[in-house]
Amino acid sequence: MLETEGVTKSFGGVHALRGVDFSLAQGEIHALVGENGAGKSTLIKVLTGVYRPDEGTIRFDGREVSFHRPADAQRAGISTIYQEVNLVPLLSVARNIFLGREPRTRLGLVDVAAMNRRAAELVGSLGIDIDVTADLGTLGLGIQQMVALARAVSVDSRVVIMDEPTSSLEAKEVATLFDVARTLAARGVGLVFVSHRLDELWQLCDRVTVLRDGRRVHSGSMAELDRLGLIAHMLGREVAEVAREGATEFGDTHRRDQEPVLTAHGLQVRNRLHGVDLAVRPGEVLGLGGLLGSGRSETVKAVYGALPVRSGSVHVGGRPVRPNSVPHALRAGVALLSEDRKAEGIIADLSVRDNIALAVLPRFSRGGLVAEKRIDALVETFVRRLRIKAASPQQKVRELSGGNQQKVLIARWLCTEPKVFLLDEPTRGIDVGAKAEVQALIDELAEQGLAVVLISSEMDELVEGADRVVVLRDGAVSGELSEDRKTSAALLAALAGAAAEEEGGDE
Amino acid sequence: MSERLAMRTPAETPPKRRTRPRRIDADWIRRNGVYVALVLLLAINVVFTDNFVSEGTLRLQLIQVVPVLIVAIGMALVIGTEGIDLSVGAVMAIAAALIPLYIGYGTLVAVLVAVLAGAISGLLAGTLVGRVGVQPIIATLGIMVAGRGLANLFGGEIKSIRDPGIVELGSGSVLGIPYVVLIAAAVAAGAWFLVRRSTYGRRLVAIGGNKRAAELAGLPVRRVLVTTYVLCGLLAALAGVLLAARSQASDPTKLGLLMELSAITAVVLGGTPLSGGQVRIAGTVAGALLLQLITATLIFHDIPDSTAQIAQAVIVVAAVYVQLGRKKARR
Structure with a gap:
């Protein structure tokens, strides 16, 4: 009709x-x-x-x-x-x-x-x-x-x-x-x-x-x-397809022999999260999988204090972090790269420099005045390290490409010297080259001992980028794929809600 | 590791180069139009207005612009946070009305009480906006109406002020420069420094640019908002005190009337966008001077006051239109 x-x-x-x-x-x-x-x-x-x-x-x-x-x-x-x-x-x-x-x-x-x-x-x-x-x-x-x-x-x-x-x-x-x-x-x-x-x-x-x-x-x-078939169509993977090698820029796995630096326990957010537990070790990339509305973004926002939690606790380095307070989470060493770059990330009319320095203003101030020279030095370091392509640090962020805007934001958070970096869809909406760079950077940061939580809707990114994948469904942890069992097929099965063991064994 | 990064850097799209040809477009007009207009209008007056280039005329113009200038600077800070403060005129009246009541305790006490009243009003506005979440236009509209009533309650009718300290403040000068002009210059310089160099100024602009992003970057958004409205109230009260000191009288029903309109006009003329995220102090000073000069020019040439008001309204609309034009062009 x-x-x-x-x-x-x-x-x-x-x-x-x-x-x-x-x-x-x-x-x-x-x-x-x-x-x-x-x-x-x-x-x-x-x-x-x-x-x-x-x-x-x-x-x-x-x-x-x-x-x-x-x-x-x-x-x-x-x-x-x-x-x-x-x-x-x-x-x-x-x-x-x-x-x-x-x-x-x-x-x-x-x-x-x-x-x-x-x-x-x-x-x-x-x-x-x-x-x-x-x-x-x-x-x-x-x-x-x-x-x-x-x-x-x-x-x-x-x-x-x-x-x-x-x-x-x-x-x-x-x-x-x-x-x-x-x-x-x-x-x-x-x-x-x-x-x-x-x-x-x-x-x-x-x-x-x-x-x-x-x-x-x-x-x-x-x-x-069936459910699995539908999700496979949505995400673009054949159910039987085995994980491909080298589709992303992620390298080998990272060492995981230390005590967790971040632990979250029983996070509850009204109508969104129903008791989520997480633990990430230094140098580990923890993938957070799940379909739209499963509570991935809500989980990292709750950890970061940006989404009011009903109950639950977050510890960084063994010490409790005051809930529902972004400044406290930041001070404890947590950083969040938000999914919505425009609405929650960049300040479009400010310069590259001011965007990068935003979160570290208090630490780079003396008597209420901004320590301009120290900020200049810091900004220069990160512009070079992340290869941010801007005409000058004074250029407005709105004039940069999406990939470079994303790098500016990553620089903003790295300035705060985080122990835990929560990345919500870090490669969404950026071009292929920048995507590869961001993926390589995540690897590099983890190797240097940063604990990373990675959210991605791209299965390849999760399977190859993360050491371990925790799968969320309807605001609760529905499964976990450990090192040896994280394959696209197993992830698909976990997303679909089937037991990972049953579906994932025959890869 | 950086080598790995280097190897893995394939075709990155080249960044959009900032092309800034020396071309007079809407953006250039928005940023510099106020200075051009000011110079043009000065030149017109030098040629066409009798006795314009005289110490007396210029001095009077500077003295007259002081209240608008000081209020406009506070307003520029508030507008930078994507807010607005309609209560400034009423706050001026409250401050002026308090002077005769407290003058018995000495000049300094009276001035301090008046300025403190402005700060309290700003604290109320800032709390409503920053903590309760009331829209700035609504919160300050309420304070504007209630504040005018409060000023009448304090003041009643016109009271003349005879205190020598206040009279000196309003009419005295040092090295030929009136105190009020010096105070206004100091306020402007202080605000410029605050916006350019202080942590507070950086935060203010960031919050005005993207409040949610500023929150997620751990900025003390509420505190900055409250501080900004307090500063604005404080400056409005100071302007009220200076205006009362110069006229040696306090008239709670008339003093500061429509000042919010003049201040907003000066800010907008100066190129500060109403959408927040930018504060242009020098532009605001030029905007206030331009506004003063327009009124004066009309008076010099015997054009009635009511026409001057209409002219002011036309100018606001035109200035806002220039801003909107820039926004659209961007998309």
């Missing part, structure tokens, strides 16, 4: 979609799956008229269509339901359902009675039991999602796209939402369903399309694909 053929879309030279074919049949619930940056959102935006494809065609009911703006897609019968409900919280349920299409009386006023009656019929037919005159904002998020669905039905949508509708819902709300979705499918509406909760896909969906790096890598029946 809704199809794309060879849809390509790029932004400033970066391909977000490369020749994607996608087809949605009438009355089917179709899962759209992929890791971050795989192209899911771009595809949805192409389908709903937010973006226009550079190449390729969109067909709706067999006719080629071209949506110039979201309103065109809506008029054609394609509705979208987002994670955040984009309805008006201060208006009643009925008003929201009929927003912009309110039934009128002869005087041109809104016919409230007729509107409420029709709204009640509509939600009733979907099996939702609510008071349609209540303000939308007073209802739970799950109900709001269903009102959004009801609105989609009332505008006679033929296609409903649900972009992570369940991510902030309770289990019971999810169940009701799924019932409504099935009711819609039974009426012949086609649904596209995006969720990072993989289990939900098998509960709800008939077919699945997997995207990776802007390409469609798999399309088929949901039931015929």
Whole structure:
């Protein structure tokens, strides 16, 4: 019913979609799956008229269509339901359902009675039991999602796209939402369903399309694909594939004969982490694996004091670190290279020099004044050591390439002389050359005795870069791959939640 | 190890070179336009205004710019943190209203009490913004309204100030330079040094540039924010004291009225972006001088005050537009 053929879309030279074919049949619930940056959102935006494809065609009911703006897609019968409900919280349920299409009386006023009656019929037919005159904002998020669905039905949508509708819902709300979705499918509406909760896909969906790096890598029946197979498609590894050698710049393993320098015990963060334990020795690279939403970033942020923990303890060098305090964690010798370079890392309008010196300002101050000469010397050392390519230390960081920005941030943290370096996706979004350099640097730092925690969505990076991999799932440690058992296959199995021993033995 | 690094450095994309041709673009105008405008307007006045180049006129202009200048410097610091302080005018009025109340204890005590009141107001604003998390415009709007009421409560009606110490502060001079001008110059120099050389200044700019990144770098974000609003309140109170000293009177309903607008205008004219992350003290000084000169020029040529206000409004919008133009061009 809704199809794309060879849809390509790029932004400033970066391909977000490369020749994607996608087809949605009438009355089917179709899962759209992929890791971050795989192209899911771009595809949805192409389908709903937010973006226009550079190449390729969109067909709706067999006719080629071209949506110039979201309103065109809506008029054609394609509705979208987002994670955040984009309805008006201060208006009643009925008003929201009929927003912009309110039934009128002869005087041109809104016919409230007729509107409420029709709204009640509509939600009733979907099996939702609510008071349609209540303000939308007073209802739970799950109900709001269903009102959004009801609105989609009332505008006679033929296609409903649900972009992570369940991510902030309770289990019971999810169940009701799924019932409504099935009711819609039974009426012949086609649904596209995006969720990072993989289990939900098998509960709800008939077919699945997997995207990776802007390409469609798999399309088929949901039931015929098991969890392991799905994850293999998402991450780009054949289940049986043995770990390749030398795909990354990581060298040999590191010595691990000392007492752990960092231990974290029972870290709990509301709704995110449920008791995570970690221990890293000096000179060891500990990999932290897991799918999106498994709690990898949350774990390192909790260790660093940047995410409020409910309970749990962190020790560095045997001494306890005060929880929930970044300055204390820094002073204890912990550094965090954050995943989001732009929002949480660089200060774009400041110079390379000031960005590097940011975290060590207190140590390079005398009587409240900045010790400029000492900072100059320090900055020069790191610019040379990390091969930061900038016109001068005074150049603004915003003008550097992504890889060089990342090196500036690594320099910022190395200045603090950390004992433990938490690296959250250190090679994401940087070019191949810089990536190799960063990987080699991680190796070098570990050899010099730094304890490293490495988060990466790239399996090669984890398998080859880390000495040991701890796998997280739903905010808890679900497995560990020791030195001799860390292979891509074993990691895949651990990610999928199967016991590492069973799946990993036959590599 | 470094050899290994060297060998493993394949095609790195060359860094984007900073091309800074001597071209007059939006960015250049934003940074230097205020100086050009100031020189131009000075030249116009030298040619077209009778008796402009005289000690009396120039002296008066400098004396008149002092309150705006001092307030604008505090405002520049706050704007550098991506904040704004609307309470400065009310704080001036409070400070001025306190002078007659405490003058019985001596000049110094009265001035200290007045300035301390400004610091307390700044502490309140800084706490609301930095610790409670209220938006700066809302927090300081509240203080602005309440502060004006408080000034009226303290002051009641216009009170004249006859204390010789205060009169000397407002009208005296050393080597022909009025005290108030010297104080303003000292404030500007101190602020310039603070922004350029102090740890506090570096942190302020970093927080204004990217607050989350500054937090993750272990910077004492709240403390810096509170300090900044305290400094701003302190400077506003000082400006209120100097203005009262010069007019030898304190009028709680009128003193410092619309000062927040003038100060913000001076800061924006001086090239400090409202989006924070930069503080331009020299530009702010030039901005205040330019604003003063525009008003004076209109008065010299018998254009009414109301027109001058309209001109000021047009200038703010134009200056902000230049900033926005630069932002868009970047994307």
